[in-house]
Amino acid sequence: xxxxxxxxxxxxxxxxxxxxxxxxxxxxxxxxxxxxxxxxxxxxxxxxxxxxxxxxxxxxxxxxxxxxxxxxxxxxxxxxxxxxxxxxxxxxxxxxxxxxxxxxxxxxxxxxxxxxxxxxxxxxxxxxxxxxxxxxxxxxxxxxxxxxxxxxxxxxxxxxxxxxxxxxxxxxxxxxxxxxxxxxxxxxxxxxxxxxxxxxxxxxxxxxxxxxxxxx
Amino acid sequence: xxxxxxxxxxxxxxxxxxxxxxxxxxxxxxxxxxxxxxxxxxxxxxxxxxxxxxxxxxxxxxxxxxxxxxxxxxxxxxxxxxxxxxxxxxxxxxxxxxxxxxxxxxxxxxxxxxxxxxxxxxxxxxxxxxxxxxxxxxxxxxxxxxxxxxxxxxxxxxxxxxxxxxxxxxxxxxxxxxxxxxxxxxxxxxxxxxxxxxxxxxxxxxxxxxxxxxxxxxxxxxxxxxxxxxxxxxxxxxxxxxxxxxxxxxxxxxxxxxxxxxxxxxxxxxxxxxxxxxxxxxxxxxxxxxxxxxxxxxxxxxxxxxxxxxxxxxxxxxxxx
Numbered sequence: 407x408x409x410x411x412x413x414x415x416x417x418x419x420x421x422x423x424x425x426x427x428x429x430x431x432x433x434x435x436x437x438x439x440x441x442x443x444x445x446x447x448x449x450x451x452x453x454x455x456x457x458x459x460x461x462x463x464x465x466x467x468x469x470x471x472x473x474x475x476x477x478x479x480x481x482x483x484x485x486x487x488x489x490x491x492x493x494x495x496x497x498x499x500x501x502x503x504x505x506x507x508x509x510x511x512x513x514x515x516x517x518x519x520x521x522x523x524x525x526x527x528x529x530x531x532x533x534x535x536x537x538x539x540x541x542x543x544x545x546x547x548x549x550x551x552x553x554x555x556x557x558x559x560x561x562x563x564x565x566x567x568x569x570x571x572x573x574x575x576x577x578x579x580x581x582x583x584x585x586x587x588x589x590x591x592x593x594x595x596x597x598x599x600x601x602x603x604x605x606x607x608x609x610x611x612x613x614x615x616x617x618x619x620x621x622x
Numbered sequence: 623x624x625x626x627x628x629x630x631x632x633x634x635x636x637x638x639x640x641x642x643x644x645x646x647x648x649x650x651x652x653x654x655x656x657x658x659x660x661x662x663x664x665x666x667x668x669x670x671x672x673x674x675x676x677x678x679x680x681x682x683x684x685x686x687x688x689x690x691x692x693x694x695x696x697x698x699x700x701x702x703x704x705x706x707x708x709x710x711x712x713x714x715x716x717x718x719x720x721x722x723x724x725x726x727x728x729x730x731x732x733x734x735x736x737x738x739x740x741x742x743x744x745x746x747x748x749x750x751x752x753x754x755x756x757x758x759x760x761x762x763x764x765x766x767x768x769x770x771x772x773x774x775x776x777x778x779x780x781x782x783x784x785x786x787x788x789x790x791x792x793x794x795x796x797x798x799x800x801x802x803x804x805x806x807x808x809x810x811x812x813x814x815x816x817x818x819x820x821x822x823x824x825x826x827x828x829x830x831x832x833x834x835x836x837x838x839x840x841x842x843x844x845x846x847x848x849x850x851x852x853x854x855x856x857x858x859x860x861x862x863x864x865x866x867x868x869x870x871x872x873x874x875x876x877x878x879x880x881x882x883x884x885x886x887x888x889x890x891x892x893x894x895x896x897x898x899x900x901x902x903x904x905x906x907x908x909x910x911x912x913x914x915x916x917x918x919x920x921x922x923x924x925x926x927x928x929x930x931x932x933x934x935x936x937x938x939x940x941x942x943x
Contacts, residue, residue: 470897471897489721490799491799491800491801492799492800492801492803492804493800493801494803495801495803591801595897596897597892597896597897597898598897599800600767600769600874600890600892600899601767601892601893601894601895601896601897602894602895603872
């Protein structure tokens, strides 16, 4: 039996919210290790360590059984559609997946375009929305800094995550439609959870207890 | 779906010997319980679904056997006026993998319990559960977990609410993820949203024995599912006294894998630390009526290829020969 249980935690926006929430809990991350460049961090619980991973990679580590649990945004889960158990909606990291365009560009004017171009790193959610709306569009795949695309003529609009709207405002963009909502989810590998429930469930429950925000 | 990493395993001495020994042990176990072997042809000439491994034999499109249960059902419906009650099988099936690490050629041993439609299925379900309980010992697994479920726990409420098609698939996908909050999301705005969400919470509330069955009473569909609850209760009462020391019995009420195929009780065998189930089965009463035979059927399949992989990666889970 592997001696150390690994939990996959996200780097970036979700990770920045996660680390303070874990402080003072049995799964608090080792502060000295966090300041270093190592990506495997001890927690306050012996035998449990955290892996710091990019959101897009994280589900693969959990699905393959390398990490028994993970925390990842529901937007990432929906895009990857991997075989994972989703044990809880933790509530934090809440944001909207929105269609955003330059101020003054309306949703109707975007609909009326004969050749609509949308830049996004969420092609699956964007295609689903286009289908629901009866629209067609050329998707421009981007992995970051999508806000630049409408400014520089790469696309007519973007589909991206919006939390406070500050980045949009800084680039002269506004939300024209909300496609969906995202928040942090606790995920587990199907095999790990079903074959070793006695080991994994207590850990999952302590994470939920430490992290779940009350419903708004 | 394209095969990205074809995997046709060559078994070297140790694995070949283990496969032969396991096949022999399991077929012996089944024979001792009255199961007689049938061996459907490796080459199929009928239409095969997506996922089969197809090729041309001259001008004729043929496929390799992709599923024993389906192959056996065709053979039985064609060849027997009355159902042989107990059938076993062993060999390979060939299937395009869904996950890139899965093999194309997979070794299996399994059994089927077939009855005319006026016979009681509960006794057969129990017989199969008892048989599956003996499998870990025959394989030399040090410990195992048997999950009991019932496909009707999800099928019946979906049908009662008139939920079919994409919405039903979305509910099933949410249950497969064990995410009642996703059930609430996909049902948002539907008149049955609160009921289905409460039902999902009941199904997912616990994985431990009788407490799990108690949780069913909090479901809005508790009355509709009374028969299934009693069946599970009886199964527990029958199996717990004869549980081998290294086998754990668990209820998994949210088992929705194969929900389009299974119609009643389901069985899944896991080993602690295994990433995939090692055996699976259940009741599938709609298979033979679809072939023009008024027969009921249930069975399970032991996935020997997964066991071979597990023995290679986690030898500590097996008794040393």
